Every structure is written in C-alpha cells, then in structure tokens.
Amino acid sequence: xxxxxxxxxxxxxxxxxxxGRDTWRWLGQQIFNRQNPAMYFDPLLExxxxxxxxxxxPARVEAIESETHDSKTLTLRPARRWGGxxxxxxxxxxxxxxxxxxSRPFSLSCAPSHWEQDGTVTVxxxxxxxxxxxxxxLEHFRAGDVIGISRAYGEDHTPEPGDPMLxxxxxxxxxxxxxxxxxxxxxxLRNPVTLLYFVRxxxxxxxxxxxxxxxxxxxxxxxxxxxxxxxPQNPDHLGPQHLQGVNGLTERQCFLCGPPGLMxxxxxxxxxxxxxxxxxxxxxxxxxxxxxxxxxxxxxxxFSRSNITVESAGDRRLLExxxxxxLNPRYxxxxxxxxxxxxxxxxxxxxxxxxxxxxxxxxxxVQLCISVPVGPVELxx
Amino acid sequence: xxxxxxxxxxNLAQDLDAIRNEHMADxxxxxxxxxxxxxxxxxxxxxGGRALMPLGFIPPFxxxxxxxxxxxxxxxxxxxxHNVMHGQYDWMNDPELNSQTYEWDTICTADSWKRTHNYxxxxxxxxxxxxxxxxxxxxxxxxxxxWQPKHLLQMINFINLSVFFQWGVGMHELExxxxxxxxxxxxxxxxxxxxxxxxxxxQVFKDYVFFPALTLPVAPVVIAGNVGANLIRNLxxxxxxxxxxxxxxxxxxxxxxCENESRGHWYLRQMTGSSNFTGPGWVYTLSGHLSHQxxxxxFPDIPAYRYRExxxxxxxxxxxxxxxxxxxxxxxxxxxxxxxxxxxxxxxRMRERLLPEFNEDxxxxxSQDNSASLVSRxxxxxxxxxxxxx
Numbered sequence: 001x002x003x004x005x006x007x008x009x010x011x012x013x014x015x016x017x018x019x020g021r022d023t024w025r026w027l028g029q030q031i032f033n034r035q036n037p038a039m040y041f042d043p044l045l046e047x048x049x050x051x052x053x054x055x056x057x058p059a060r061v062e063a064i065e066s067e068t069h070d071s072k073t074l075t076l077r078p079a080r081r082w083g084g085x086x087x088x089x090x091x092x093x094x095x096x097x098x099x100x101x102x103s104r105p106f107s108l109s110c111a112p113s114h115w116e117q118d119g120t121v122t123v124x125x126x127x128x129x130x131x132x133x134x135x136x137x138l139e140h141f142r143a144g145d146v147i148g149i150s151r152a153y154g155e156d157h158t159p160e161p162g163d164p165m166l167x168x169x170x171x172x173x174x175x176x177x178x179x180x181x182x183x184x185x186x187x188x189l190r191n192p193v194t195l196l197y198f199v200r201x202x203x204x205x206x207x208x209x210x211x212x213x214x215x216x217x218x219x220x221x222x223x224x225x226x227x228x229x230x231x232p233q234n235p236d237h238l239g240p241q242h243l244q245g246v247n248g249l250t251e252r253q254c255f256l257c258g259p260p261g262l263m264x265x266x267x268x269x270x271x272x273x274x275x276x277x278x279x280x281x282x283x284x285x286x287x288x289x290x291x292x293x294x295x296x297x298x299x300x301x302x303f304s305r306s307n308i309t310v311e312s313a314g315d316r317r318l319l320e321x322x323x324x325x326x327l328n329p330r331y332x333x334x335x336x337x338x339x340x341x342x343x344x345x346x347x348x349x350x351x352x353x354x355x356x357x358x359x360x361x362x363x364x365x366v367q368l369c370i371s372v373p374v375g376p377v378e379l380x381x
Numbered sequence: 382x383x384x385x386x387x388x389x390x391x392n393l394a395q396d397l398d399a400i401r402n403e404h405m406a407d408x409x410x411x412x413x414x415x416x417x418x419x420x421x422x423x424x425x426x427x428x429g430g431r432a433l434m435p436l437g438f439i440p441p442f443x444x445x446x447x448x449x450x451x452x453x454x455x456x457x458x459x460x461x462x463h464n465v466m467h468g469q470y471d472w473m474n475d476p477e478l479n480s481q482t483y484e485w486d487t488i489c490t491a492d493s494w495k496r497t498h499n500y501x502x503x504x505x506x507x508x509x510x511x512x513x514x515x516x517x518x519x520x521x522x523x524x525x526x527x528w529q530p531k532h533l534l535q536m537i538n539f540i541n542l543s544v545f546f547q548w549g550v551g552m553h554e555l556e557x558x559x560x561x562x563x564x565x566x567x568x569x570x571x572x573x574x575x576x577x578x579x580x581x582x583x584q585v586f587k588d589y590v591f592f593p594a595l596t597l598p599v600a601p602v603v604i605a606g607n608v609g610a611n612l613i614r615n616l617x618x619x620x621x622x623x624x625x626x627x628x629x630x631x632x633x634x635x636x637x638x639c640e641n642e643s644r645g646h647w648y649l650r651q652m653t654g655s656s657n658f659t660g661p662g663w664v665y666t667l668s669g670h671l672s673h674q675x676x677x678x679x680f681p682d683i684p685a686y687r688y689r690e691x692x693x694x695x696x697x698x699x700x701x702x703x704x705x706x707x708x709x710x711x712x713x714x715x716x717x718x719x720x721x722x723x724x725x726x727x728x729x730r731m732r733e734r735l736l737p738e739f740n741e742d743x744x745x746x747x748s749q750d751n752s753a754s755l756v757s758r759x760x761x762x763x764x765x766x767x768x769x770x771x
Contacts, residue, residue, distance in 0.1 A: 030583050031591060033484040039477060043420045044428075055477065099413030101474040332500030335644070337681060339468030339480045340500050355402055365471045365479060 056094045056148030057082050061141050062120055067206045071126040071172060072138050073109065077119055078149055084115050087183035088157025088176045088255075088283070091123070094148030095137065102133050103363060107175040107257075107283070108152065109207065111182030124206055126172035132360065155281065159184045163253045164192040166246055168238070168266045170258025171199060171206075176283060177257060178207045178214075185217040194222040194246050198238060198262060200229045238265055243273055250274050256282035297351060299375040303327060304346060306381065312373050318343075318350065319368035322381060329368060329381055336370040343368050348377030385702060390645030393702055397648050397679055400694050404683050408472055412684045416470055416478065419460050419666070426453035430610065431592060437602035447606045451613030452667070457486045458618060459669025460685065466495055468682045488551030490580045493573065497554050503681050507626055507633045507654035515626060515633060517542060517549060518558045521725045523633045528728050535726045539719075543623075546615035547584075551577060617667065620715055625674035628656040629717035629738065630707045651678035652699065656707035657692075658714045665689060675706065 028037030038054035045052035051060075059078040066072050085091070085108055092103045106123040115121050128134045141147060157180050159165070167177045174197055184191070199205050205225060215223050224245075228236050243249060254275060256266050263282055270280055298314025301321055310325045312318075319341055322329045332340030336354050342365050350359045350371040358374065359366060368379075385393065430450030437443035462485030464470070470478040477483075484491045497513065505511035509525045516522045519538040542549050554573050559565045567574075588607040593600035625631075632653045639650065655674040658664075665672045666686075673688035676695055683691070699706040709717075724736040733740055 031587050033486065033583070041424070042477075043417060044424050047421065096413070098409040099411070099473055100409075332496070333504040335504075335647075337503055338495070338499035339466075339471070339682060340495055342468055342471060342481050344481075354398070355405060357406075364474050365468075365481065367468075 050146040051079055053148075057150065058146050059149045061143055061145045061147055063143055064141065067124060067208075068126075068204055070129075071124060071206055073122050073124045073207075074141070074147075075120050075122050076147065076149065078115075078121065080119070082115075082149070083151055085112055085121070085152030086156040086158050087112060087180045089152040089154040089179075090176070090283075091152050092150035093123070093137070094150060095133070097133065097136055097140075102360075103150070104133050104137075107179065109175040109178045111179055111186050112158075113183070113186045124172065124175045124178075126206070154283070157255065157281070159187065159189055159191070161187075161189050162191060164248060164251060165194070166249070166252040166254045167193070167195045167197075168254070168256045168258070168262075169195065169197050170238075170262040171204070173256075173258030173262075173283070174206050175257075177255070178210055180255070181214045181218065181221070182210070185214055189218075190220050192220045192222070192247070193218065194252075195224065196238070196242055196246075197223070197225045198228050198258065199225065200227070202227045202230065238262060238269070240269060240272075243269055250276070250279075252279065254280045256280065297372045297374050299348070299373045299377060301373050302376070302378045303381040304378055312377075314372055314374075316372070317353065317369055318366070318371045318373060318377075318379065321373075322368065322379075327381060331369060334369045336367055339367060341368040342366070344380040346378040346380055349374045350377060385645075385649060387643070387645075389702060390643055390649060392645075393648055393698070394643070394645035396698050396701070400691065400698075401680050401683065404680070404687055404691065408684070412470070412687070413473055415684065415686050416461070416464075416473075419456060423453050423456045423461060426450070426456065434592070434603045434606040435596040435599045437606045438599060443602065443606055443609075447609035447613065450607070450610035451617075454486055454610060454614040455617055455667055458614065459621070459671065460666060461669075462486070462491075463669050463671075464685045466491055467499060469684045471682075486584075488547045488577075488581045488584050489553070490551075490576045493554045493576065494550070499681070503678065505639070506651055506678060507631070508636055508639050508650075509633055510636055511639075513553065513556070517553065518556075520627075520722055522627055522721055523725065524729050524732075525633070525635065528725075532726045536722060539722045543616055543619040544612065546619040547611065548581075551581060620711075621668045621671050623718045624658050624711065624714040625655055625671055625677075627718045627721055628707065628709075628714045629721060630705065631656045648679060649704070651675070652695070652704055652706075654678070656714060657709075658711040659708060660711050664711060672711075675708075 024037065025035055028034055028040075031037065032040040034040060036054065042053050042055055045054075051058045057079055059076040059082070061074055062077050063075040064072055065075075088107075090105050090107045092105050094101065094103050096102075106125060108121055109124045110122040125134055125137055127138055157176070159180055167180075169177045177195065177197075181193070181195070184193070195211075197205070197211075202225075204227075205211075211223060211225075215221050224242075226236055226238075226242065228238075230236070246252070249270075250273065252275070254270055256263050258266075267280065267282070271277075298312050300309060301312050301318065302309045303322060303325065306327055308325050308327065310321055312321050316324070319329060319331055319334065329343060330340050332338035334341075344363065345359070345366045346363050347361060349361050350366050350373050351357070352359065352367070353370045353372060359371075368381075426449045430446050430448075430453055433442050433446030433449060437446055462483065465478050465483045466480050466485070468480040471480050480495075485494075502512055502514040507515050509515065509523060516526075519542060520535055521528070521532045555570055555577070556565055560567065560570070588611065589604055592607065593603040596603050634650055634654065639646070642650075652675055655678045657675050658668075658672050660672065670685035670688045671677060673685070673692055676688035676691045677685060679695065680688075680691065696706050698704075720736070721739065724732050724739045727735065
C-alpha cells in the first residue's frame, strides 16, 4: 500500500464561502443537529442513487486493468462536484469493508487533462502482500461499482517549461511521476528529463505501456528502468553510478517518490553530489504494516492539536501519558466502559488492554484509558 | 446485595469478558447494516411525520403524523442516539456514527448526557448518593434515603417526570438538589446552563417555530402535532428507562459496598441492579434494546441489537453463580415500578407493614401475619402512634 506522508490537505475554503453557506450551516444546526445538513439525507438519498451521497464524493469505476501481477489501474469517473486535481497530487479512496470505513491514499497516475476532457482519472493500486485493504480493493471492485473518494490534495507539481528535471522513483512510487510526465506531454514541454525508475524485476514495472508512449511524445525524456534484483547474485540498487550519468545534475529539479529506504538514500546521494535542498522535493511512500507488531509496547506519541510529543515506555495507558504531558483529555470511568475519553487516532497502532487486540494503523477512534501505543502514534488531542 | 467470594468474582469477570470478546471480534457488516436500516427507517418516519402534520386538521392525518414523528424521535433517541453515544458503532469509523460527535434530537446535549449517563450512571450504577439516575433526585426508591413528608407526593413527581422527560433529562446535570443545599453554586453550573439553553432553544425552535412557520396557515395544528409527538416519545422513553432499574427486584447499593471494587464486583452490580422486560421484537427495537438492560449494563458498548443473542449467554452465567436474572413482561415490570414509587412515598414503618415485599427480607414476615387486613393494620398503626404520642 502506498501512503504519501508529506501530503498536506487542501483546505476546503469553507471560511470564505458566501452568506448562503453560513445560513445553511446555521439551519443545519438548528434543525438537524449537524454542521452539514446535507448528510442528514444521505441514508435515503444513497439508496435512491449512490451519486447523491454527500459524505464522500462518489466515483464510478469505469475500468480495471492489470498492470503487473500485483497491481491494477482503476479508471474512475468522479461526480462533477469533485473539483479536479494538479499533477502529482493524491486522493483517498473511502471504502467500507465489513462495516468499517477505511481511507487509503493513492496518487493520481494520469494528467489533469483526462479529467478536464472526459471526466475520468486513474489511480494505480499495488497490493501489499499482507495488507488489510489493498488485496481486498483489488479483488472486490468491478467495473460499474461506485467507490468513495476524497478531494485531491498534496503539493502541486505542475511542470513548468525550462528547468531540466530528474525523477527518481521506486516501485509504485512511479504513479505521481506518470501524472507529471503526462502533463508535460500535454503541454509539449521540451525540458530535458531523466527518469530513474527502480523496480525489483522487469515484471514489476508499473505503467510500462504509458512510459513507452511518453518516451515517444517527450523527445527529451531519458528513460532508465533499473531492475535492481534481476540478478540476485549481483543486485543493482541505487548508487552514485546511476547519478553520474545524469548531465548537469546540480541544475536539475529533482523529484523523489518511492519506499522510505530508497528516498533517504537518494536524498543523501543528491546532497553529496551538491544538489541544493530547495531543488529536491519528495513524496514519501511507506508500506503500511500489514503484520501486527507484537513486540514490547511503547513508542513516540504525538498529540497533534497541542503539538506535544512524548516517549512512551509502554507501561502506561495513553490517557495517563496525555495527563503526564500536562494535557487534560476528557475522561470518565478510566476502565473502558464509558467512552468519554474516546479520541481520534490519526496514525499508529495501539493495543486495547481489554481485548489484547491491536488496532489498525490508520485513522480511527480509540479509548485512551485502555490503549497502549505500539510504535509511533499520532493522536488528535 | 448478593455476595460472591473474591474468587467467584474473578471467575465471573473472566466469563463475561469471554462473552464480550467473542462479540467484539465478530463485529462487522451485519451490525453496520442493522444501524443503517434503523437510520433509514428513522429518516422515512421523520420526513413522513413532518409531511403529514400540516394536513392535521383532518384528525386521522394528525394522528398518523404525530405517531410517525413520535416513533421517529423514539428510534433516534433510543436505538440510534443512546447507542451511538455509548460508542457501540465507533469501530465503524463513520463520522456520522461517532460517539464523540453525535448530537441527538432531544433537549439534553450529547456532552451532558455522556457525563451523567455514560460516566456517572454506568460506572456507579444504583449506588445511592453517586448514581443520580437512581430516582433522578426526585423519587425515593429505597430506605437508605430518610423519609420526609414531601415524599408522600412523589407520585406527582413521577407523572411530571414521565410527561416532561426530555426536559428532566436535559436539566439533570444542573443538580438542582445540590444547588438548593448549597453543595454546588450556580456559577459552577454556568457552562452547563449555557449549553442547555442553546440546545433547548434549538429543539424548541425546530418543533414549535420553524416547522409551524413553514406551514403558517395551519401552524396551530403543526404545533399541536409536534407537542403530541414529543409527548409520545417522553412517555415511552421514561417508561422504558424506569423499567431498567426501578423494578421491584432491582437492587441498590451503598458507597461502602463499592469502595475499591474489582471488575467482577462491578459486573455483579450491573447484573443485579438492572432489570429486563420482554415483548415482541418491535418493542425491543423501539426501546433501543434497553429491554435488555442487564445485557446493556454488562456490555454498554456492544451494538445493542445483539443483546437479544447475548441474553441466553448471560442467563447461563446467572445460573452458574446463582444470581437472579430479573426479567418479566413490560406491563408487569412497569407495574412494579409504580408500586415501588408508591411504596417508598410512605413512611418506612407504614410501608413495611402495607407493602412488605419491599422489605430487606422480601416480605417473609408477612406470611406469619396474613390474618391482618389492610384496615386492621392501619388501625393498629394509628393506635400505636397515638399511644406513643401519649
């Protein structure tokens, strides 16, 4: 599974809306006890037509194509109110599996022109072997189904004419690069571009067909696909030798996207080669842990609203950690009964001390008074 | 209170935890489908009720609109609001069904409810002096509380509380009795009063200003219909809730009994302090499955419609530990509630003689004294009081 961590959410701009919007909200509070009164009607509207749902943006799955043995590209047709995207941005797929809502980020793998011209977009999903959601996503959906999506978010990487560029991508980290390269082709840009694309073997190349088409339409594209583990005796991982072949390296705008190890390594190599920091931008893709960590509890706990970080030794519940950090979270029974202390967890795994069960690693509500962190955890507190 | 040894309590906790884990591990699509089905039914009934109301000048339409909206409010308060705020559906990760953000269609704010109900009532269930839900500070239901002459009229409080239930619940956290005794001050309650006024204002605006104004020519009919719908909800909700803890055989506890209690002891208190009622399936749904108050108190955060399935498991546990599983039909349980309210409105000695079933020994002595008729017992009491005075 791919998770762009650097993504910053696009503000919904609601504060700048017109008087009508405020009135609507006020009335919603008075009549329906909720900020967004439209959602009150969802349970009926979505049974009539799933595209009328308001709590997420519905998108119809137009087509599903296999990319490799473990990845597929979904062509989606979002509702018109979706609002479009910029090259290199991401969206979340909002899906319900066994009654639970999950939100998973993926990069858009096409140029914005697709949305503008025929109202479709593509996302490419790579299966995390022991993941909870991606294997299911790839099996569950069929052409014609409706899936929930979020608005697009993340840095705008619309290519500009002029600067020479270097992309270093690993595995499914190619997807935002595909979007940017297609956008370049749309604009007929002639910047010198080098793409270093690292994959395990040649069978793991995502978007191979698209890359060939791009190589034809971008005359200055230097496409180098490196099958790092083609020869297991003699692996060819990213190293200085790959950068040596890039002309005018220090003058290039560099864009990195891939697994954390590759990204960190690439950052260091570029810094060593004298590329200034401001010319390097990156989207960190990390693989979500599919296996529950069962080692000793404890980890870095970040309370995002109060911007406090503490190191938990794993010998206290999160409620006690928060209180020790000087916070005053709401609580009640302190024994897992009343849910007064339920708090939104943005990321990380916690163990429920009642059940001994580990939570998922994504956003969800947890009971602070009976939860112990396992590894880094971010709480909206 | 029924006594169990520490070891038994520990085993009890283990047995109940095992049942709990079994159901928590099984949560899934079925539960999501259930609550969504209820929400769809609620929306349909609410929209239907509001649409019928303006035609209320034709009596059958008024009746239909009132019933439809009344049932909608019942479903929203009991099967949706109460249960969602207990965190029963937090696992769904659905922002519309989140215990921290859900706000319900009644005067009481969700935050106030979670403090007084989820925390106070569910943690200190039936502990006299700590669980203010036990009698709502206006009813005397046990003899720990000393009798006072005002208790003679508590049946009136009982009726008022039933009719204006949503206001009673909304005002609950004001702790009027503590304000009067000076235990808390009005300034400490300022934040509560502000929230209460805002939410109460909203509810009044919606039912008695906004919707009547939308249908101005027939506004009085709409107001009358909405009064009726709120009354239906108040009477039903209060009846269900009174049957949960005020029945004849539901036990109450003292603070000393519950000091430093174990989880097993807490479980024991939930099982012996709560009472169920039986009825057809729709009664269970309309009660928000508080028909299964015992199961609810043992597992407040398991989706409530599962209590029907959990019930046989709890009954087996009761049997194993020799505990009384308090369950009877709704009319029967309600009758014992009324009887309890009446019994404890009387001075203790009079009650002990007239209604010995509420005595500590469950009225064992009565059988020895079965010759005494009501009249002769009253006569005896009057004579003895007179002679004592002389």
